[in-house]
Amino acid sequence: MMTSFVHEFDTPLFKGKVNFPTGVYIDGKFSDGASQTTIDVIDPTNGKVITSVSEATSADVDRAVSAAQKAFDTVWGLNAPGSYRGKLMHRLAELMDEKKEELAALEALDVGKTFKWAMDADLNIAIETIRYFAGWADKIQGKVIETTTDKLAYTRHEPIGVVGQIVAWNFPLLLLSWKIGPALACGNTIVFKPSEFTPLTTLRVASLITEAGFPPGVVNILTGRGPTVGEAMSSHMKIEKLAFTGSTLVGRKVMENAAKSNLKDVTLELGGKSPNIIFDDADLELAVGWSAHGIFWNHGQACCAGTRIFVQAGIYDEFLKMLTAKAKSIKLGDPFAEDSQQGPQVSKQQFDRVMSYIDSGKSQGATVHTGGARYGEEGYWIEPTIFVDTKPGMKIVQEEIFGPVGVVIKFEDEEDVLRQANDTMYGLAAAVFTKDVSKALSIAHKIRAGTVWVNHVNQVHAQIPFGGFKQSGIGRDCGEYAIQHYTAVKAVQINIGNVRI
Numbered sequence: 001m002m003t004s005f006v007h008e009f010d011t012p013l014f015k016g017k018v019n020f021p022t023g024v025y026i027d028g029k030f031s032d033g034a035s036q037t038t039i040d041v042i043d044p045t046n047g048k049v050i051t052s053v054s055e056a057t058s059a060d061v062d063r064a065v066s067a068a069q070k071a072f073d074t075v076w077g078l079n080a081p082g083s084y085r086g087k088l089m090h091r092l093a094e095l096m097d098e099k100k101e102e103l104a105a106l107e108a109l110d111v112g113k114t115f116k117w118a119m120d121a122d123l124n125i126a127i128e129t130i131r132y133f134a135g136w137a138d139k140i141q142g143k144v145i146e147t148t149t150d151k152l153a154y155t156r157h158e159p160i161g162v163v164g165q166i167v168a169w170n171f172p173l174l175l176l177s178w179k180i181g182p183a184l185a186c187g188n189t190i191v192f193k194p195s196e197f198t199p200l201t202t203l204r205v206a207s208l209i210t211e212a213g214f215p216p217g218v219v220n221i222l223t224g225r226g227p228t229v230g231e232a233m234s235s236h237m238k239i240e241k242l243a244f245t246g247s248t249l250v251g252r253k254v255m256e257n258a259a260k261s262n263l264k265d266v267t268l269e270l271g272g273k274s275p276n277i278i279f280d281d282a283d284l285e286l287a288v289g290w291s292a293h294g295i296f297w298n299h300g301q302a303c304c305a306g307t308r309i310f311v312q313a314g315i316y317d318e319f320l321k322m323l324t325a326k327a328k329s330i331k332l333g334d335p336f337a338e339d340s341q342q343g344p345q346v347s348k349q350q351f352d353r354v355m356s357y358i359d360s361g362k363s364q365g366a367t368v369h370t371g372g373a374r375y376g377e378e379g380y381w382i383e384p385t386i387f388v389d390t391k392p393g394m395k396i397v398q399e400e401i402f403g404p405v406g407v408v409i410k411f412e413d414e415e416d417v418l419r420q421a422n423d424t425m426y427g428l429a430a431a432v433f434t435k436d437v438s439k440a441l442s443i444a445h446k447i448r449a450g451t452v453w454v455n456h457v458n459q460v461h462a463q464i465p466f467g468g469f470k471q472s473g474i475g476r477d478c479g480e481y482a483i484q485h486y487t488a489v490k491a492v493q494i495n496i497g498n499v500r501i
């Protein structure tokens with residue numbers, strides 16, 4: 001019997017009923033997965049089952065790829081003009097806008113993020129992203145290339161074909177929009193896998209994709225587990241490109257599978273351990289506010305989280321005092337409560353993982369300056385935590401924790417902080433706080449990271465490329481740069497001089 005989710009929200013911030021199918025979405029229709037098994041979706045505020053969704057397996061991947069290939073060959077790809085693709089994408093964005101509160105409520109319920117943040121960040125960005133790429137759909141153009149007078153040569157930026165997309169659980173809708181936006185604009189068809197932990201908003205959007213009028217098979221959604229569905233997708237001989245957002249560990253596997261199968265094109269958006277550098281001359285209040293946001297936003301579950309805070313010696317004590325006060329003032333609680341600023345970590349696994357990093361920090365000799373403990377009796381809340389007295393080799397300084405945990409480190413000068421900031425395998429993002437423009441730009445250019453924020457952090461925009469240096473990834477989401485990853489360039493050469501050989 002096909003699963004569906006029926007739920008009545010009765011919260012201070014959102015009231016309303018949701019009712020949508022939670023099967024696998026293939027060829028425009030929901031159905032049970034081939035295995036007929038399901039995955040429980042857990043409420044992170046109490047560990048209880050919210051609902052269950054179909055568990056896709058490799059047989060469903062084959063079915064979804066066939067549907068996507070058929071759609072590519074008949075109604076999408078080279079058969080669908082960009083203006084038409086753009087129109088459907090605009091319609092999808094409109095529907096998401098109309099259902100914004102419902103989608104934000106589902107995101108809050110499933111991920112544990114606050115409803116307010118889900119509205120302000122996740123939904124706004126997701127809708128803006130679909131609109132932004134809808135605008136690109138009829139502006140994807142090649143070039144005419146001059147060679148000899150006998151020849152006309154030009155390039156076509158053609159869709160790649162069936163693309164696979166696999167994402168993490170921390171921003172389910174936002175990541176969906178970053179992936180399907182450029183893929184659809186360029187005319188590709190899609191097999192998409194959300195995280196097994198947070199499938200609800202993606203499935204709700206599946207219904208909106210049908211309602212927007214997308215032909216069946218253009219977008220297919222498989223709720224399933226990484227080691228089965230994810231592996232089958234990255235190894236599939238008929239998926240021509242795989243776009244992945246997740247950990248560096250799994251990103252490596254995805255690339256290996258791509259190499260071992262059909263050498264599919266791969267883009268990877270992976271982990272980070274971003275440095276956040278505060279100079280003596282920074283606007284202290286501004287720097288403290290953004291630094292707290294940098295570590296604690298989304299409960300620290302952000303790939304670009306500025307979790308290594310380097311503070312220049314002259315303001316170190318004052319900064320630490322102010323940051324600690326800020327951390328202590330964060331209100332933990334029900335994601336749907338008016339005053340909540342931090343919900344629980346997404347799952348028991350993540351809760352345990354973050355707590356084990358806190359234990360490792362303590363056992364390796366760092367000092368918990370504030371926080372460091374579980375909050376509440378049930379659910380997966382963790383207190384906003386700041387470590388001091390760290391050493392460069394400690395796990396909490398080197399590894400991505402993906403929870404509300406940061407380290408504050410004193411530095412002397414520019415050379416000292418650059419060396420420490422770049423001493424990581426990651427290179428996703430960084431931030432610098434100073435009133436000196438030259439210093440800010442000098443640091444921005446010398447940091448090895450895909451994004452550098454000056455005097456703010458963690459801001460992403462559909463128009464601006466986002467991605468990593470080093471082991472934080474390959475390729476870019478967002479902006480014109482993402483478009484480049486979803487087209488194959490074909491050169492056409494014409495013998496206009498009727499040259500003979």
Ligand code: NDP
Binds near residue numbers: 193225227246254473
């Ligand atoms: P994972 O790497 O564990 O999982 C990411 C996705 O890959 C999930 O859908 C997962 O499925 C799937 N997966 C798991 N194993 C495999 C496999 N063997 N083959 C193919 N797919 C697989 O990451 P998390 O979901 O835990 O997300 C956290 C990570 O994501 C952090 O490292 C974070 O930095 C990164 N991230 C990066 C972003 C960026 O833009 N750079 C943005 C957001 C997050 P399942 O859910 O079943 O495990």
